[in-house]
Amino acid sequence: DKSLEIGYMPIIPISQAFIVLENNALESAGVSDPKLFQFQNGPAIVQALLAGQLDIAYLGIGPAMVARAKGADIKVVASNIVEQISMVALGSLSPYFDNGDANTAFTRFKADKGRNAVISTFPRGSVPETVLQYWLQNQLGMSRDEIKQNIDIIYQGAAQVQQALMTEAVDGAAILEPVVSIISDRKSDAKVVASGSGMFPHQPGAVLVVRESLINEHPELVKALVKAHIAATEQLRDDPEEAVKSVGKYVGGGRLPAKIVLNALKNSRDQFEANPNAIIDGTRTMHDFQAAQGTLKVKVDLEALFDVRFYNDLVKE
Amino acid sequence: MASQAHPLARTPLGRALLGIIGVAAFVMLWKYAQSAGWAAAGTIPDPFKLPQALADEWTSERLMPAVLSSLVHYIWGLAIGTFLGFLVGTLAASSSLLDALHAWLARILRPIPPLAWVVFAIAWFKVSHAGAAFVIAIGVFWVNYFATYSAVRNVDSRFYELARAFGQNGHLRQALQVTLPGAATGIFSGIRTGIGQAWMTLIAAELLGVPGMGQEMNSAAGVGAYEVVVVYMLIISLVYTLSDTLFGFIEKRVLTWRPS
Amino acid sequence: MASQAHPLARTPLGRALLGIIGVAAFVMLWKYAQSAGWAAAGTIPDPFKLPQALADEWTSERLMPAVLSSLVHYIWGLAIGTFLGFLVGTLAASSSLLDALHAWLARILRPIPPLAWVVFAIAWFKVSHAGAAFVIAIGVFWVNYFATYSAVRNVDSRFYELARAFGQNGHLRQALQVTLPGAATGIFSGIRTGIGQAWMTLIAAELLGVPGMGQEMNSAAGVGAYEVVVVYMLIISLVYTLSDTLFGFIEKRVLTWRPS
Amino acid sequence: MASILNIEGLSYHYGNSPDPVFADLNLRMEDGEFIAVVGGSGVGKSTLLRCVAGLATASHGSIAIHVEEDDTRRSRGVVFQDGRLMPWRRLRSNVAYGLKGLKLTAEEKRDRVDEVLKLARLEELAERWPHQLSGGQVQRGGIARALAVQPHLLLMDEPFSAVDAITRQHLQDQLLAIWEQTRKAVMFITHDIEEAVYLADRVVVLSGSPANIVLDKRIDLPRPRHRGTDGLQKMAQDIANAL
Amino acid sequence: MASILNIEGLSYHYGNSPDPVFADLNLRMEDGEFIAVVGGSGVGKSTLLRCVAGLATASHGSIAIHVEEDDTRRSRGVVFQDGRLMPWRRLRSNVAYGLKGLKLTAEEKRDRVDEVLKLARLEELAERWPHQLSGGQVQRGGIARALAVQPHLLLMDEPFSAVDAITRQHLQDQLLAIWEQTRKAVMFITHDIEEAVYLADRVVVLSGSPANIVLDKRIDLPRPRHRGTDGLQKMAQDIANAL
């Protein structure tokens, strides 16, 4: 028997974790009593990993890179999700995307309203923020100066983004599920004006990381975990209704109406992706983009970050 | 005090009544703000939906484990922070050497926010009650440190003279006989502030990943369940009120000597 | 005070020297802890890399805008919180009716953490300096409220007698002539704690989405740039030290009457 | 002359003690009269004075003070037994304290303060903080503060207890001079019977538990009086016997 | 008898004032001697006492106190001019304060406290807080506290200033009785010259600025003395003239 420490954040993108935790996959792999740690943000998971805590963690690719660069012996053994960021616009902003060229939406907004559009996202260096910048620069073709002149980007946490959207303190947000579903549910004029692949093709999202020591000492356990992970991903794609209960228990601590959870899962079903090979290129693109933006300050050895053997072996079987 | 007590405020019952009136007025204002649309719909929780939210938290068996878990690091953090704040404050105020030695360091460390400590707390204590208690203790520490420092500084020096005149020399003896009772009022005011401060730091501390009410509040806020947020705030208030009242009794006991 | 000042602590220069010794000892301990691996590698920033991190922040033109932005809501929040805390504390301590009316409400609102207020601040103030100032003001408010309340309560009642004996009746007059000077020491200690408290709440306040040092700190922590986190902590400390020292001077001026 | 003070059936009771300090006490004071109150330590003199000054509310009975309508602020001046200078005011400002709100120009106020400071021999210490004064100096500061107001009824609680014999004689004579000039009523608490007899028109002796007036003696010696004369000594002996 | 106190060339200077309070003061006190110090208000009596008590450090000069080695804690007992009871202790506990650390059993301590409380006529008030006492009661509490220690050198700063004549005579006689029994040295500051002469072996007069001893008069009247006798009065007059 092996006692495992598992860290996670209560967010939709790592839904696989909740399914694995709720079915008896771990138990049958010989882990009777895993210790769960719920974190509210990426940096805390990184610190815990650095401090030698946690054998397994579900976190964003950004924090995973940071943890690896800072010396944590972790490997990405599977992906959770890709292309999961959406650009939500409220009634004030969405018309500029509906009628006319998206590339000029923000400049037209400013010309009409006489003020910058206010867009909310997660703190600098986070995945949503990176995707927002990538979208503005590489998809809409705005220069950094243009962005500065037309958009006020503000950085908030999940609760604040929601509150800001609900009170119309902002005009839009680049954000994850379940916020997108919650806002769509409560604000009829909110609209997704750009999503996933439209913002950052092959953009990596959350990943499953495992400590190297665990890989070395208990490869069979890691293999079982990845196997369950793949099965969970399939379930999320094929049968989201089935996953609602497990996911709802963790996301929002069970306080979200099942309808919204289901909605969020359905919105994301095509983005769930277990194959780590699928995100290696995207990770490199993101890494280089962040380095160019100046938001990634550490040197990351991307080769050492991934360990795709388990996934590849399982797929071959 | 300057003046006579108001007739209603003279009995405990009257005071309780006034207290309830105060709260009721507040709840009414709140409900009015919520229904009159002072802010966008859905952004202000509805006070009348709180009982339902409380019931949900209770039946889903999230409430009690969260409360108990929070209490563990709350009590430890409060106790350690209060004790150390009191100790360092007293030492710094009574020894000019220690005072000068730590003055700059204190200035540097004082304004560091609990959230910044969270990151380092994990490094030192891992994700554990100890780490959360550490973060809470820091907030409590400073409050007590300043209150004690200032109170000890302001003890009437004539009583130190008195102690020396009666051969009660030695730092410890004077600390017990003069400093402590002379500074008690200020120290108690600090402890009392700290009891509240500790709850205020709780959410930050639980960002660490330690379960408890702060974490529940965070995840409720994260999905826009503001009624639940308020439920936890109220429970925190309840526990706080209990501890504050208890402390008020202790304070009154210890400070019987004050002219009422 | 209990005893004579230590020879070294008698001159400002000596005190500065001792202060520097204290800080130097701390930095050495820190560097040792970092290099000797007291905590896992990478979790403790390297003090010797701080100058480089500072230079980077400076040249990338993030530093000054962040500092200035933080100062805007810091100063407003501090001023408003201090003023209201002082006002409510004084009123509650001098009027038994007000005291009873607000007692329960204060107990309920007291422990609500700044992070919880952030969510509501957005609803009321949108994402603005006003919202951040509001969150900061709340933390500062409570500290000042308690300190003032306790200080006012403990003013020697013989001086109220004196005022009445000389026909100085009326609440305002007694407040200015007796309450204020009599409670000054305690009130000042509260204000001083509040000046530090305001910085501690800064990060929480800037979670609102308002730019400033707290936000820079957050995003630096997010990408594991702990040296940058420390740089901002130190800059906060610097600004704090300036304000604390300035306030120390004012305090000394106002309280000249105390036997030294 | 009209009466300035009329105490009827006065009882006082400290909240935490079962016995009253004094019960059913009656005292009438004519305008311009100088009354000395003597009595054992702890008998209730200070408490009586606090009641008259309106600082303590009696359990029973009434206290009436009669002064001109527009002068109620100047109705009473009090010298406390413990000096009671405000530690946060310099001596000068402590002495000027009672003048706040009186209809005087700044200059008039300054002159009055200078005058009483001089009278109390404190001119040179005007800029000191209270903690920099000796016991007797604090006490004299309290006297100066009360005199500055020129009250209709001056209440003095053992005002000269902490000063040396010479200063005391000086202050006694100053007080008498002021009194003779202004003819304002004075209630003077002392434990020095000779002092009482030297100064007062009437000496009231408080005694017993609960305390009451056991002797109310008119001192009908002509003024100016002289210390140590036989008449004075005899009076003092009579009063001492009553105690 | 050996000398218990030897003051040589003593000067004192408050930090914030340019002039010394007293300069080059010399005073020698034999063991068992009763010295009274008189002088004008603010002349420096309390400051001198604080120097002797070791509470203030002189600018120049030396103060030597000679007591048995193992009894340094009991070497001095001080009665402060302002009473100075600790507000957070009940009267009994204030009176017992000086006994802390003395080698006495709890019972001996209790007996001593009872004894001095009785002597100061405070038995009934033992459980009161200081703010519940009258001015004279506070002062007597301070006296009781110092007497309880049975010090080798008893320093009293105007100890009877706030008590009535009768209580004062009682306390004077009690003090004399104790002194005659124990023959411990007493330095007694007062502003009442008759009191000084009635009690003391020697009366020292402080005067001038900076102050110094202008008269050091031995009172060679036999004991027990009687108040109001001519010999006493004459002595007092002599001293008053020196002031």
Ligand SMILES: Nc1ncnc2c1ncn2[C@@H]1O[C@H](COP(=O)(O)OP(=O)(O)OP(=O)(O)O)[C@@H](O)[C@H]1O
């Ligand atoms: N802290 C101080 N700073 C400056 N001067 C002081 C201070 N304390 C006392 N003095 C001055 O020193 C002088 C001596 O004071 P001291 O208290 O010894 O007088 P005293 O003889 O005891 O008078 P009294 O009979 O009025 O008590 C006084 O003139 C007083 O004003």
Ligand SMILES: Nc1ncnc2c1ncn2[C@@H]1O[C@H](COP(=O)(O)OP(=O)(O)OP(=O)(O)O)[C@@H](O)[C@H]1O
């Ligand atoms: N707060 C109080 N609570 C209870 N008893 C008190 C309080 N204050 C004073 N007393 C008592 O009331 C009595 C009268 O006190 P008061 O101060 O009037 O005496 P006094 O005649 O002025 O005495 P003295 O000459 O000693 O100043 C005293 O016996 C005292 O112990």
Ligand SMILES: [Mg+2]
């Ligand atoms: Mg009295």
Ligand SMILES: [Mg+2]
């Ligand atoms: Mg003196």
